[in-house]
Amino acid sequence: MSLATITSLPTTRTATQPSLRIVPDGSEARGFALYVGLDEDKARAAGVDLPALVEALRALTAELVPSAETYAAVALAPAGLGGRDVDIVRRALADRVPAQPATTKKRRTGLTLDLGRKKLRIDGETAGLTYREFELLQFLVLREGRTVTRTEIIDALWSDAEHEVPNERTIDVHVRRLRAKLGEYGEVVRTVRGGGYRFDRHADVVIRYGEAPSPDRF
Known part of the structure; x- marks a missing residue:
């Protein structure tokens, strides 16, 4: 092993010493x-x-x-x-x-929400939303442009009484998680101070309702 x-370089160079390698313009030392x-x-x-x-x-x-x-x-x-x-x-x-993988900027193709098939694609890739996260997004989308209160969300999404009814602070946590999964498109879910939340459509957001009405039970 x-x-x-x-090793150290001598301070003076003799005729038998190799010449130093020329450093290209624009280069900088990053370590040794x-x-x-x-x-x-x-x-x-x-x-x-x-x-x-x-x-x-x-x-x-x-x-x-x-x-x-x-x-x-x-x-x-x-x-x-x-x-x-x-x-x-x-x-x-x-x-x-160790070789560092080349970083390539992901191409933005937009956000596509298919309500009929219950699918969300972000920049061409399927987003891993939970059942509850998709319900929350769908609830806001179908009320596009209208501010929805936290109480309305609780009454709609937790009306079956099969799960523990959350408080308003829990709704904020659900929204933060949803926004995180929406990535660069998280701003489509707006916070209305003192009111609640609102879905605002952008030019790069496509909503597909399908041939039949979306199975929105709200």
């Missing part, structure tokens, strides 16, 4: 890699083990720059493999930086 060696060539036997002989050494280096970094982020990896190699420890570490770890 091997970790890295601390420090390879430590040190096997477990050498570490024990010095009175330290590799995990303790790693933690000490991390602690020093955190002390000097509290906001710095660190990532540590141990280089493994077959027992008895020849060569300098630091060279083995460089070959083993140089190309093993």
Whole structure:
């Protein structure tokens, strides 16, 4: 097992030294890699083990720059493999930086609410609304443009008495959860101060009622 060696660049450059790599314009330093060539036997002989050494280096970094982020990896190699420890570490770890998935901006295609089929699609994907969340959204949609009080919502959605009747504060929690699932379209459910809630349709919102009347029991 091997970790890295601390190296330093000389302050002066001789004719035999390689030239420095040219950094493209617009580049900026984002950190550095420090390879430590040190096997477990050498570490024990010095009175330290590799995990303790790693933690000490991390602690020093955190002390000097509290906001710095660190990532540590141990280089493994077959027992008895020849060569300098630091060279083995460089070959083993140089190309093993975890790849970050490319981030692509999600294309907005709008919000489509199909009341007949009880489905909601957001930007082309089915939204995972619970039964109660869909009922709440449907209740507001079918009263588009009208402010609905919390009491009206409670009386309509919890009229079967099969579930515990919530209070008005619980309705606010249901609305917050619904808005969170609507994502960028959460503003279609408006809060009317002192009144309740209202559904306001936007240009990128489509409501499909189906051929038959929507099974809205309210």
